[in-house]
Amino acid sequence: MPALTCVVxxxxxxxxxxxxxxxNGIKAQSYETFAQxxxxxxxxxxGLVVRxxxxxxxxxxxxCPKLAVIGRAGTGVDNIDVPTATARGIVVxxxxxxxxxxxxxxxxFMLVGLARNAANNNHAMKNxxxxxxxxxxxxxxxxGIVGLGRIGMEVASRMQSFGMTTIGYDPL
Numbered sequence: 413m414p415a416l417t418c419v420v421x422x423x424x425x426x427x428x429x430x431x432x433x434x435x436n437g438i439k440a441q442s443y444e445t446f447a448q449x450x451x452x453x454x455x456x457x458x459g460l461v462v463r464x465x466x467x468x469x470x471x472x473x474x475x476c477p478k479l480a481v482i483g484r485a486g487t488g489v490d491n492i493d494v495p496t497a498t499a500r501g502i503v504v505x506x507x508x509x510x511x512x513x514x515x516x517x518x519x520x521f522m523l524v525g526l527a528r529n530a531a532n533n534n535h536a537m538k539n540x541x542x543x544x545x546x547x548x549x550x551x552x553x554x555x556g557i558v559g560l561g562r563i564g565m566e567v568a569s570r571m572q573s574f575g576m577t578t579i580g581y582d583p584l
Contacts, residue, residue, distance in 0.1 A: 419459035516566030
């Protein structure tokens with residue numbers, strides 16, 4: 413694969429991605445949607461980075477004659493026409509572990525919030541109706557986790573630090 417010279421970032425990819433590309437001599441341009449990319453940029457781009465909102469179809473690839481690589485900032489590639497890309501010699505790659513920590517932390521946050529009845533306690537406090545003792549401690553409780561992939565294992569590790577016993581099942 414030849415060196416990349418022009419990469420377009422779609423779907424509100426974080427500015428740090430553009431900075432990294434630029435610091436390595438690659439012209440990086442950001443757009444929210446594919447429709448916003450000017451024709452001269454389409455004809456010169458050789459890299460495209462998307463999240464889940466943009467669909468990279470055969471019609472999209474037709475407009476990018478120099479396209480050599482499509483990067484998916486996330487786990488799946490279901491929004492990319494992989495057979496067409498492969499037939500055209502376009503490399504398709506993703507970042508399967510990219511959101512593991514974030515997803516695990518969010519899951520733990522939701523578990524703690526539910527156990528401690530955070531939403532209702534917040535509402536009560538805003539209405540000056542604080543009631544002590546609403547919610548339950550996690551310590552000593554058992555958490556069942558279905559699916560022990562990257563995220564499930566991270567959730568188990570974090571919830572054990574709360575003193576929970578974790579049990580898991582992975583159907584695969």
